[in-house]
Amino acid sequence: MSQALDELRQRLAEISDLSSAAGLLGWDQQTMMPERANPLRAExxxxxxxxxxxxxxDDAIGRLLHALEGEEEALRQADPDSDDAALIRVARRDYEKSKRVPAELAVEMARAGALGHQAWVQARERSDFASFLPFLRRNVELKRQYVELFDDEGHDDPYDVLLDDYEEGMKTAEVATLFSELRAQLVPLIAQIAEKSDAVDNAPLHGSFEPARQAVLVRGVLERLGWSPDGWRLDEAEHPFAASFGPTDVRLTTRYDPSYIGMALYGGIHEMGHGLYEAGVAPQLARTPLASGASLGLHESQSRLWENVVGRGRPFAGFLHGELQRVFPEQFGAIDAESYYRAVNKVQPSLIRVEADEATYGLHIILRFELEREMIAGTLDLAELPEAWNARMKQYLGIDVPDDASGVLQDVHWSAGEIGYFSTYALGNLIAAQLWQRARADLPQLDEQLAAGDGSALRAWLGDHLHRYGRKLPPKELVQRIVGGPIAVQPFADYLRAKLTPLYGLS
Amino acid sequence: MSQALDELRQRLAEISDLSSAAGLLGWDQQTMMPERANPLRAExxxxxxxxxxxxxxDDAIGRLLHALEGEEEALRQADPDSDDAALIRVARRDYEKSKRVPAELAVEMARAGALGHQAWVQARERSDFASFLPFLRRNVELKRQYVELFDDEGHDDPYDVLLDDYEEGMKTAEVATLFSELRAQLVPLIAQIAEKSDAVDNAPLHGSFEPARQAVLVRGVLERLGWSPDGWRLDEAEHPFAASFGPTDVRLTTRYDPSYIGMALYGGIHEMGHGLYEAGVAPQLARTPLASGASLGLHESQSRLWENVVGRGRPFAGFLHGELQRVFPEQFGAIDAESYYRAVNKVQPSLIRVEADEATYGLHIILRFELEREMIAGTLDLAELPEAWNARMKQYLGIDVPDDASGVLQDVHWSAGEIGYFSTYALGNLIAAQLWQRARADLPQLDEQLAAGDGSALRAWLGDHLHRYGRKLPPKELVQRIVGGPIAVQPFADYLRAKLTPLYGLS
Structure with a gap:
């Protein structure tokens, strides 16, 4: 290794250590920290x-990256999958983005995001969009200033700049095309189902479920998927999330709703999908910027794959049904596996994105993506955002929004200045279906394994094809390598139709 | 505030934040972290x-401290208790110490300490001092190099340099005088008690105690002393400790021994004493180097005061007895308050320092202090340390040491290069008795309050006289202010005799 590369690695390792420390402080804040410590923790x-x-x-990083240009090329020619070449590429990308942003703007965006978050919490409580509006205006204004910093790069759409922060290389026009196709598939499917909404009953998931027993259930299920106490944790958090501070320290959180078993069980499996991605990154990438998922869309593909495709698929749902009968005999003793499978696959338009089912979820995302584009383009007066939101909810999901708290104020993202993020959730669903199609082809015993509660073969397949690369490859290249083409709608649409047609007796 | 002071405060606040982050990583490592994360956590x-x-x-701190010399004096003249003057004084002391130590020596001491700790863990398991000897030699050699860095300061004893790192301003000769007086008091007292060793039975503390119920007991007791979930935590750790990351984030740990209730109960009260000191530092000192205890001796005075003087004193022991009867009715239903009080005050020479009672504890410390002085002076061949240890155990406590694991290898400190630390434990006992004498004089209702399980008046008294100052005053000045004189042996000796004479029917 050259001295310049050695120095770059050393600097990046220290930055990675500091980021991990910050990550731990954030995890602790949401799971362990006494409440009064909040102001000090913010400092x-x-x-x-x-x-x-x-x-x-630091300019020294810029000089190292410049000095390493020739070496990067040589490394890649010697080995197209060179870790070091990838490290230099990703460090350069991140460095050049960071350097464009003046410290004052970064500080102001963080500040406006924090203030916006506070204002949003109160506004949502009172369902009072007007009190949130000035903070939203400020966040959008700052994001537009941020976009301008990249004007010389010649993007086709200002929204491209934001999207690229979450999904490298993805263009707004591509997402719009995918989403238009997705909407065309989802809207008639959901309409067909609406006519037979009584065909599926999710009552079995509701009842009385003691949290301590839920914890036993969830931990048992996650252990079948690869969770183990020597490298993982599972804690409670009001807003569940997954965090990792290296592949040997992955921490999941969940929430035990005493009257709904789906929250902890499927939420836990969802976070497990994120955790497996982080835990599966090749060990030699630890303490580098390559040691995490390649993009938010790919990350979400993992949580969705395990939560929905596996967790709500017939084989693994059968295993889960057995576990539920064992841990909650009073609640599930009289429920058969088929009824459970139907219950976890009920499709029903609803107000709240995070509670939406697999089919309607995409429409919640499309709505947000469209509104975000208009916000950044400046073609939507922010004061009219609630009306625009409600009109689209009616149009896409046939739902009347009773108040802004369950409408435009429901999500945290915009309050914190996170604009450009939402579409990755739906991209994750699309990628998950593509990965599933490929994995099934490679793993002929997959259904039997999952029916036995054994996730190891699928985990190994995902580890080998996706997880181990971390951020080494650009997400588009990674998807291309694994599924042989770009992100596409058809596998997801086919998957949904194949599942829901018999379930709802559709034609 | 001058610009220089403003900049100093800002720099120190950031350093405080980083130290708090490191503290949290350390706390997490001992309480929460999955085991496989150890190597990454070390990085x-x-x-x-x-x-x-x-x-x-950073030289910039040196320049700021230099520029602030006049301002410091002016601040102190305007207000002898000026926070800012104290900040400059303490920052200068810490800075000048840090600057003397070359980075290479600091790194080598940390490395030798880590290697020594590993070697010690194995050596203690096998009771094999010889395998630990080279690591101890290295630690002592580095400490002697460290001492030499301060030679130009003209200390009377090389050990002064080490002592000053833990107990600012304390001299070896002073400790030696105090300890010689303490030994003269303890040895005959313990000999008298040895003749009547059957007079007190601690059997009630041993039995079967379900950990979950121990946790309820300990938390209930600590809540009476000022613990509350909004600013504190209580977790389990193999080697219990207290940590704080600001006065609003104090974290205690304890260990639940299923066959001995004294471990969690008195260990918990001990750590609570440390925690109350940290929680009681004036809020305006947060994020400065003043935001912690003034010295290890003063810190230990707080843990010992609550654990021993309060926790093993008749009034609060009566309250604890009631709690034990309530939480462990089978174990304590037939034990009266007097038997409990006697049980927690049993005096018996024993091998292990951390399990020693209030009276014999001091002799364990004196032995270590004497050996440390000889190690640093170079007058003791380290190969002969076990023999020297065993001879003193026989002389001071009348005990034959069966093996090095329960002798010279029992403590972690020397393995990690912590030499100069031990004496502060015994100084803490002395200070605790002095504080107690003064607090009782100021608080005529104290016994009644403690008998009712109410620690608030004593806590407020300690907060007002000691805690709020943090590190503002040098420890000697602080002791002088509160008790009207220097650290002294007589109050502790009187306290012990007054308690143990009736208990053991001594003359």
Whole structure:
């Protein structure tokens, strides 16, 4: 290794350590920290992120990256999958993005996001969009300033700049095409199902479920999927998430709703999908910027694959049904496997994205993507956002929104300035179906394994084809390698139709 | 505030944030972290401590401290208790110490300490001092190099340099005088008690105690002393400790021994004493180097005061007895309060320091202090340390040491290079008795309050006289202010005799 590469690695390793420390402080804040520590924790996180930014945008890193241009090319020619070449590529991408953003704008975006978040919490409680509007305006204004910093790059759509932060290389026009096709598939499917909405009953998932027993259930299920106490944790959090501070320290959170078993069980499997991705990154990528998922869409493909495709698929749902009968005999003793399978696959238009089923979920995302584009383009007056939201909810899902709390104020993202993020959720669903199609072809015993509660073969397949690469490859290249083509709608649409047609007796 | 002071505060606040982050990583490592994360966590902690050292020894801090010399004096003249003057004083002390230590020596001491710790764990398991000897030699050699860095300061004893790191301003000769007086008090007292060793029975503390119920008991007791979930945590750790990341985030740990209730109960009260000190530091000192205890001796005075003087004193022991009867009715239903009080005050020479009672504890410390002085002076061949240890155990406590695991290898400190630390434990006992004498004089209702399980008046008294100052005053000045004189042996000796004379029917 050249001295320049050695120095770059050393600097990036320290930055990775600092980021992991900040990550742990964030995890602790949401799971362990006493409430009164909040103001001090904010200072600690602010200091850490400031030092990370300062160290990462140090001109010395720019000089090292410049000095390494020839070596990067040589490394890649010697080995197209060279870790070091990928490290230099990703570090350069991140560095050049960071360098464009003046410290004042970064600080102001963080500040406006924090203030916006506070205002949103209160506005949502009172269902009062007007009180949130000035904070949203500020966030959007700052995002538009951010977009302008990249104007010389010649993007086709200002929204491209935001999208690229979450999904490298993805263009707004591509997402719009995919979403238009997705909408064309979903709307008639959901309409057909609406006519037979009584065909599926999800009552078995509702009842009384003691949290301590839920915890036993969830941990048992996750252990079948690869969770183990020597490298993982499972804790409670109000807003569940997965975090990792290296492949040997993956931490999942879940929430035990005492009257609905789906929250902890499927939420836990969802976070497990994220966790498996982080845990599966090749060990030699630890302490580098390559040691995480390739994009938000790919990350979400993993949580969705395990939660929906596996968890709501007939084989593994059968296993889950057995576990539920064992842990909650009073609640599930009289429920047969088929009724359970039907219950977890009920499709029903609803107000809240995070509670939406697999089929209607995509329409919640399309609605947000369209509104975000207009917000950034400046073609939508933000004061009219609630009306625009409600009109689309009616149009796409046939639903009347009773108030802004369960409408435009339901999601946290915009309050914190996270604009450009939503579409990756739906891209994840599309990718999950594509990966599933390929994995099934490679693993002829997959259904039998999953029916026995054994996720190891699928986990190994995903590890080998996706997880181990971390951020080494651009997401589009990675998808192309694994599924032999770009992100596409048809596999997801076929998967949904194949499942829902018999379930609802559709033609 | 001058611009220089403003900048100093800002720099110190960031260093404090980084230290708190490192503290949280350490807490997490001992309470929450999955085991496989250990190697990565070591990297993260190494990076953080490196950055703390780098930032704190930055020449810019030296220039600010130099520029602030006049302002410091003016601030102190305007207000002898000026927070800012104290901040400058303490920052200068810490800075000048840090600057004397070359980075290579600091790194080598940390490395030798880590290697020594590993070697010690194995050596203790096999009771094999010889395998640990080379690591101990290295630690002592490095400590002697460290001492030499301060030679120009003209200390009377090389050990002064080490002592000053844990107990600012304390001299070896002073400790030696105190300890010689303490030994003269303890040895005959313990000999008298040995003749009547059957007078007190601690059997009630041993039995079967379900950990979950122990946790309920301990938390209930700590809540009476000021613990509350909004600013504190209580978790399990193999080697219990207290940590804090600001006065609003204090974390205690304890260990539930299923066959001995004293471990969790008195260990918990001990850590609570440390926690109350950290929680009681004035809020405006947060994010400064003043935001912690003034010295290890003063810190230990707080844990010992609550654990021994309060927790084993008749009034609060009566309250604890009632709690034990309530939570463990089978074990304590037939034990009266007097038997419980006697049980928790049994005095019996024993091999292990951390299990020693209030009276014999001091002799364990004196032995270690004497050996440390000889190790640093070079007058003791380290190969002969076990023999020297065993001879003193026989002389001071009348005990034959069966093997090095329960002798010279029992403590972690020397393995990690912590030499100069032990005496502060016994100083803490002395200070605790002095504080107690004064608090009782100021609080005429104290016994009645403690008998009712109410620690609030004593907590407020300690907060007002000690805790709120943090590190603002040098420890000697603080002791002088509160008790009107220097650290002294007589109050502790009187306290012990007054308690043990009736208990053992001594003359």
């Amino acid at each position: 600690q996180l602010g200091t850490l992120s400031g030092i990370v930014h300062e160290r990462f945008t | 993260q902690l190494g990076t953080l401590s490196g950055i703390v050292h780098e930032r704190f020894t």
